[in-house]
Amino acid sequence: MTAGPAHPHPAADQGTAGLLTVLAGMLLTTLALMTVAAATDVGMAAARARTAADAAALAAAGTSPLAGGEGGPRPAAALLAEANGARLVGCCSAAAEGRTLDVEVVVGVAPRLAMVRARTGLVRARAAASVRPDGEAVDPAVLALLGGDLLDRPAADAGRLHRPVHGHVSSGYGPRVHPVSGRRRRHTGADFAAPSGTPVVAADAGLVTSARWRGGYGKTVTIDHGDGLATLYAHQSDLVAAPGTRVHRGQVIGAVGCTGVCTGPHLHFEVHRAGRPVDPLPYLR
């Protein structure tokens, strides 16, 4: 009686192991190349979107009534966005400061890879261009003439948001002398005076994108409501909402305080449309 070998086919085992190693290597390489391709696709879409947004914003500003251009800003912006492989998503939000008119556009570029496109949708970019004509301050009528998606939104969304706190408006949106610095600058939100500890509630349902200390804003919560609309709640004494969680309309997210740069307890409330602060009051009920 003779004992058999422990491994009847050692050469075959080695061959199988080698094959598996090669297959694993090929799989890992394929995954790595797919990751690189996806990252490149998104990066390229973002770069093309930036180019298109710049071109569209410059065209919109250059054809605005203030610049005396022909054809109007929206068609010009759409043409330039398309020429750069993008789609005009928003045009032409405008803001005037003295003699300068800022015209803003938003464009989107679809990534080329279907897999990436399905995950990211349009990669967007926003850009603004200024017109500074000689002469008088920008006439509000010029802003009205510009028209456009972003300008129309406040009317469409009027009353969409819940009042974030019980209290009177102590300072509105727009140019003002800063109570601490003494400098004249634009106030990017509305202040609601209320006793410290008064509950602050979400103006609408959405995703809490951050809840943290933010420099002069103090303890701050930001909420993304989708459709390009976001809100910000600053100077709070306490933060209840956690980043990454969803909140419903009217849900308590914190408490009024005086953290950051402030002179007394109040809520600084901002509404952002397409990433840019707008006057919050028309949005409130």
Place this chain on the structure above:
Amino acid sequence: MLLPGIVLLLTLVLHAGLVGLDLVVAQGLAREAARTAAVDSDEAVRQALDAAAGRRPVELRVDPPAARRQPGETVTVRLRVRSRAFAAFGAHVWLPAEATMRVEHR
């Protein structure tokens, strides 16, 4: 046998990444060149491009040329940038990019 294979695959992935990076760089250069073309001469475009591209070889075409550019019309810059990817192996990969801007008053 295994180590050279791993090195080869890693090199492939690295150079694919370089291609991706250079594509984004090329797009940025095209934007810069188109912005210059919208307000200045073809020579200024070339200078701006050379300043932005550094030592990367770039082929440039501006359409229409400066003499025929009219305010309010569009100008398109098409360029090709030679990527750093695979250069070590003697291969030259040229990456295209283009950007269009509205011609402004000079």
